[in-house]
Amino acid sequence: MLIFRYDDTFEGLLTAVFDAFSLKKWPDQVMSMKDVVPLFTREEYTVFTDDKKAKRVSIAMKKRLPTIALNQLTYVWYSELAERGQLIFRYLVKVFQTKHDISTNFADPDVLLVKQIAKKVSRERHYMMMFVRFNTIQNQGEKVYFATVDPRYNVLPFVVDFFKDRFADQKWAIFDTKRQFGYYFDLEQLEIITLDSQQDLLIDDAINEQYLSEDEKQFQKLWFRYCQALTIKERLNPKLQRQFMPKRFWKHLPETWHNKLNH
Incomplete structure (x- = not known):
């Protein structure tokens, strides 16, 4: 051989x-x-x-x-x-x-x-464009839109240009928690980023709530309640929902955070 x-x-x-x-x-x-x-x-x-x-x-x-x-x-x-x-x-x-x-x-x-x-x-690339959700965090006194993802395949390099074009007037970052790298856009350039192991921005691969702005926390609750209000219980179809929105993405989607936001 x-x-x-x-x-x-x-x-x-x-x-x-x-x-x-x-x-x-x-x-x-x-x-x-x-x-x-x-x-x-x-x-x-x-x-x-x-x-x-x-x-x-x-x-x-x-x-x-x-x-x-x-x-x-x-x-x-x-x-x-x-x-x-x-x-x-x-x-x-x-x-x-x-x-x-x-x-x-x-x-x-x-x-x-x-x-x-x-x-x-x-x-998986299309899923990333559909299911990425940004959170507003405070970073050294300035507002940054931050999202975490953990795609099944390494597709983040294929979608960053999409977000760069779509959110050209905002500072944002997307971080792949599975591969421990991400991209940061500062209104001019894209750069690859990593997170220091000593940083506490992420807890269990989710954004530490102490970094979320108060507006962000309020908007998450409002968005959840809005989605709940639109839901017609008689027409719920969980199987179809999982087909179009796989459950592995739900942890990134505020509209599915029943235990976290339903209070």
């Missing part, structure tokens, strides 16, 4: 594709450095990330694949699934070994799987 090991970066994966064709070696598995090598491994090849090699593969991909297929591969990478590296590697080997476009050959299991994973990641 031949194993290629890379540094778990996209550039490293593209370098692995380049090296495979250069060496004419086709690995049985492509694994990141942090993965445990299986028993009875016959040969192990370490891929050293090379930006020049990665760029050549990237350019070739853009020549051989339509934009939709390139986007699908990007989504697969950001899915963070354990098999993403192996899947993308096999897909790209087929791309460069075949003269015609393989991206619509859904009889191929790898092509079909790429499409299926990309669809799930794309759906």
Whole structure:
């Protein structure tokens, strides 16, 4: 069994594709450095990330694949699934070994799987645009709109431009509590942020209430009561509600905080 090991970066994966064709070696598995090598491994090849090699593969991909297929591969990478590296590697080997476009050959299991994973990641991206809720907090004397998210896939990089355009006149931040990073917009630029472990802004991945402005607390209660007033009990359909608004997002939505705001 031949194993290629890379540094778990996209550039490293593209370098692995380049090296495979250069060496004419086709690995049985492509694994990141942090993965445990299986028993009875016959040969192990370490891929050293090379930006020049990665760029050549990237350019070739853009020549051989339509934009939709390139986007699908990007989504697969950001899915963070354990098999993403192996899947993308096999897909790209087929791309460069075949003269015609393989991206619509859904009889191929790898092509079909790429499409299926990309669809799930794309759906999660849309969920983020629908279900992000900002809270007004006081940060060093100034008002900032702050939201926490914990998406199933790493989709925050795909939605920040949407919020930048939509809320161009406000200072805001979105923080991914699962991956411990976020983005802050200061009316001019977007920057990646992290939170110091000593900070108490978040408690159990939720915003510490002591940082919420009084207006924010009042608006949350008003919004909850407004949604309750609009509800027609006879037409409640919890199953349909969960279908359109998955329950895993409810902790971010004030209109669902029955125990917290119903007083």
